[in-house]
Amino acid sequence: MQNKTTTFAKQICAAQASAMRADKQMICMGLGIDDPKAIFGTTAGLSEDFGSKRVFDTPTAENAMTGVGIGAAQAGTRVLMTHQRVDFFLLAMDQLVNNAAKWHYMFNGQLKVPLTIRLIVGRGWGQGPTHAQNLQSWFAHVPGLKVVVPSKTDAVGQQLYQAIMDDNPTVFIEHRWLHNQHGDVSQIRRYTDRSEPVRVHATGEDLTLVANSYMVLEAIQAAEFLTKLGIRCDVIETTELNVSCWKPVFDAVNKTGRVLVCDSAHQHFSVGGELVASCAEQCFSALKAAPMRLGLPMHPEPTSFGLTSHFYNTASDIVRQVGVMLGRELPLPAKRDTPHDVPGQWFQGPF
Amino acid sequence: MQNKTTTFAKQICAAQASAMRADKQMICMGLGIDDPKAIFGTTAGLSEDFGSKRVFDTPTAENAMTGVGIGAAQAGTRVLMTHQRVDFFLLAMDQLVNNAAKWHYMFNGQLKVPLTIRLIVGRGWGQGPTHAQNLQSWFAHVPGLKVVVPSKTDAVGQQLYQAIMDDNPTVFIEHRWLHNQHGDVSQIRRYTDRSEPVRVHATGEDLTLVANSYMVLEAIQAAEFLTKLGIRCDVIETTELNVSCWKPVFDAVNKTGRVLVCDSAHQHFSVGGELVASCAEQCFSALKAAPMRLGLPMHPEPTSFGLTSHFYNTASDIVRQVGVMLGRELPLPAKRDTPHDVPGQWFQGPF
Amino acid sequence: MLRIRLIEEAIAERYSEQKMRCPTHLSIGQEACAVGISAKLLPKDKVFSSHRAHAHYLAKGGNLNRLIAELYGKGSGCTGGRGGSMHLTDLDAGFVASTAIVANSIPVAAGQALHQQLRGETQLTVSYFGEGATEEGAFYETANFAVVKQLPLLLVCENNRYSVYSSLACRQPKNRSIKALAEAIGIYSLEGNGNDVREVAARASQAVSHIRAGNGPAFIELHTYRHREHCGPHFDDDLGYRPKEERESWFKRDPLQTVEDILSAIPHWKKAKASMIEKIEKEIGEAFDAAINAPFPDSDNNEVYVYAE
Amino acid sequence: MLRIRLIEEAIAERYSEQKMRCPTHLSIGQEACAVGISAKLLPKDKVFSSHRAHAHYLAKGGNLNRLIAELYGKGSGCTGGRGGSMHLTDLDAGFVASTAIVANSIPVAAGQALHQQLRGETQLTVSYFGEGATEEGAFYETANFAVVKQLPLLLVCENNRYSVYSSLACRQPKNRSIKALAEAIGIYSLEGNGNDVREVAARASQAVSHIRAGNGPAFIELHTYRHREHCGPHFDDDLGYRPKEERESWFKRDPLQTVEDILSAIPHWKKAKASMIEKIEKEIGEAFDAAINAPFPDSDNNEVYVYAE
Ligand SMILES: Cc1ncc(C[n+]2csc(CCOP(=O)(O)OP(=O)(O)O)c2C)c(N)n1
Ligand SMILES: Cc1ncc(C[n+]2csc(CCOP(=O)(O)OP(=O)(O)O)c2C)c(N)n1
Ligand SMILES: [Mg+2]
């Protein structure tokens, strides 16, 4: 059963509702979760459907509230928490890292923490230095956390559902520009019917593009454009940031011998860095060219429209870099007609 | 002027005293900074010499106190803060990342934050899951922060002095096992007389060892042992975790064609990963074998003596890995006679 | 106060042109707080604020042209386009910084006060924040430290009863007095009607005297109300998150109206006001013209100032 | 209480053998707090604690053998050697967890209480912590949330006047009453002599009735004193960080002595006590023997339980 009438945000909503139906004890909390804007529409209707005991707003106290989520989760209540920006969640690192990530291990399997934390990455319309950070590599560095970085409407529902129903603390990082992405409705399946931690969106012989979060969409566009030029690329999405799940990436790179990583965070000490390193370690003898990555420059996102035009990488940057790696000057895709700081014409600011 | 009577901890003390003399307004704060144990002796005498207005203990409130440090620093008071474990400082990530790291940039150069934060990495004697974390890769990922990871008594004084006198927020990460390291006293020099962000401890033709923090000592021992086997290694220390300073590393790898990174933190999404990635990117055509790294396994440090015997990498593990990279089975250094969970016989626990 | 209102109304009017491309939190309805407090400050006193900072910046003497240019993301903005509405600064005016993370400029303000204390200066530092910020540990930790150290710090809480769309009910206990809480932490604490500029000034005067006399920090809770949406230019009462009666009773107590009621008794007030408005509107018009005509900063300099030299 | 004291004295005595290789914070001197509170708890009530958790664990009925084995890092320890002294658990006894980061188990305890409330259970949750922990925002944020939600949570603050070697002077304002602070946050708050087990039990009884009646959280501040060094087995008064008079006056009010003074009036108390001691020492001896003889856990399993299946 598929149709064309859903969005990324609606699928996120649907996943939460499915989980709350599947686990009658599960709770959802977060600042503004039940307010008129419903976290960019991603929690619309939940408090009406499941009641204010199970879906509730909280004080502005990210650190303690995360601890509360951990406490309820280890006691046996499945918990989903939502934060409107990754940046706000910096206040809760102690609870996340010293408690959530470690309790199952540290208490020798006697306790577990079925807690999912939704974090949203801002971008554009002047989000600026403290509303646009994606700290995915921080979370991925911490043993005991699962890190899921969705990108596509067809899969995000199942991915969130699985994250929630998983008995481990999971950080689920949504890019704000994805919420309005249209796509096919896809049924939420059983928990055991898992979707893959790595998704292959295209296959090719010439080069492997590996991407995460919003950059997956750019990589897919770049690959489509490159196909027209006769250059065939893999497009592989690392939805789960866990090296032990990445065999499909290494298989692909062993096949093409060329890898370009398209990361959605700052360039250095990053997920992109880990991918380049892992490919170098695992695929060395197959590599025909230096593995490369595109990431954000090592400075904060400035606020001004005039300063951000080249801050983020687009399909065009990917194509240019592929050209570099193949030693050819390639034509670039046409410039987009939406302003560079909004996800589409529909967006009228502010976030 | 050199002699043999100093330790790493004493040099740290000396650097702070020098800085407080050089900048008469500078302050030092931190839990227990003026107590009888003086942060493992690293702050001994400071409050007596400079008074309790400039050197003071604080409430247990890592987050706000970091903000206080930032506020005083941007106002023009040079600030040094000390935390007994990296793990405790997780509470202060908002202040560090959203304020300290960003203010100079975000306010367009009008403000600056001459703040240094000393963090200590625990290890052994049951430090366990929440007293032994080294989150250096987190800090290195954040633009605007400087990250300094000292390892040797001969340099640590100058390194800390420079970090303090630098007008940027600097995270200075000391490994607990280094504090008792004996060595030559070296004079603290002027600020402008900077020591190098990358140090070369040995040079060789066969392989490049790159290490940070306590692992530098293990790498040096491994290289000495390997020399006896006729295998000559570079030993390069990345004291500053900033890719743009790492040219000496790339030069060395371009020379040897083989690189083994010896990291002091968890293996993945790490500084070690960044080094492998950067070497793969920058030295691809010179590489003769896959670049490799040794890091901590992706689980927390367990507490029990019985569980930690293989948790940390030693010179022996480095030698073994070098053998793998050279395709030869090598003899290993003799086992040490100190228990594996203490830095030396002098240590009688607890930390 | 009138000036601030007119400036923010001009921002609101023009925001929909989509040229001010950054999240913008207007202070309309809460101006008396900033104006009443600033009336008792000296130029060398320092001020810190939150995401809702325009009034605090302007009342402290922050440069208007540089504010408007900042909203337009121009090079002539107070942070050259880097910070936007949520990150203002005007060091000449003693307005040090506003930040976008709830409560996180409060400890920084305490650090400024510590600096002042260490230098033996007679300056003080003001930290403005909303009642939502008092739910963060950062507020509490800072207040405790400020008392321990007897810092010259004035904490000003504008209690507008809402954090975005969230009412107090889900965030703070019924009958919570933030003033009493601050008192229990150990701070000299006051409370007042934040919509009455004279009352605010009176409380500010008490607090400032307390601090300047070397008695340590002070705290003022000011009850007030925001008129527009949390972020953006519009009224949003169609959303229904604020009870109609509550809203109407607060709108009736508009701080400008309160002042107007008094001033209108003055002979020739109407005329004086009209000429004031004319002058202000001219200033505003010029600020907008300048901002709109100013060039964007050069993104080639994006790498500059990541690190201080 | 006597049992806890004897157990901890045995730990102290043997610690220097260097076989218990983990940071260990003894509760000696503070036992009356744990014992008085636990007297009013039911087995199904849950308990959380901090780095200084032995007394809380034992008083709630935590298994002695598994505690001692844990200190020795053995597979039979309560976390199989993974957590050590600072990370205890005994789910059968309702002792959920202790943690090593100051104040960070307080919000987790509130989460447990939220779970209880959601399930409509009549259980309550206790969170023990030191006065140092009340300086952390986590304490304050949790207390606020607990009142907003009216959680069945009992916060117990053992005020032993020191955080490691730091006296209150540099951490909290003079005349700070933590009880009054908790009250201003909105919690039903009590205070008492933490060295008098009967007084603790009386306060616990009040607090527990309040909570079980569905009136929301309660807070108790207990004044007490630690006898040994902060971390480790020794007395450390040679370091001079605690005034001699203060120390002596508190040592005189040793909670065991207080009880002894009362019990000694009972006929045959001496004999009864001696036989109690004999029984306890046997139990302790067995626990140590078992721990010492138990094998270390197998480090080949170090990868197990990073993630739950
Ligand atoms: C740590 C953090 N959490 C959440 C947010 C999102 N946020 C921005 S403004 C705001 C409201 C804060 O309310 P209050 O402090 O009362 O200020 P007001 O907007 O009412 O002036 C929130 C929750 C944030 N910026 N930072
Ligand atoms: C966040 C954090 N900061 C600092 C420490 C170091 N530390 C361990 S115990 C302790 C003392 C805490 O004092 P208190 O809460 O009064 O407990 P007490 O030791 O007196 O029982 C400190 C500061 C820590 N473990 N966690
Ligand atoms: Mg508000």
Ligand SMILES: [Mg+2]
């Ligand atoms: Mg204490």
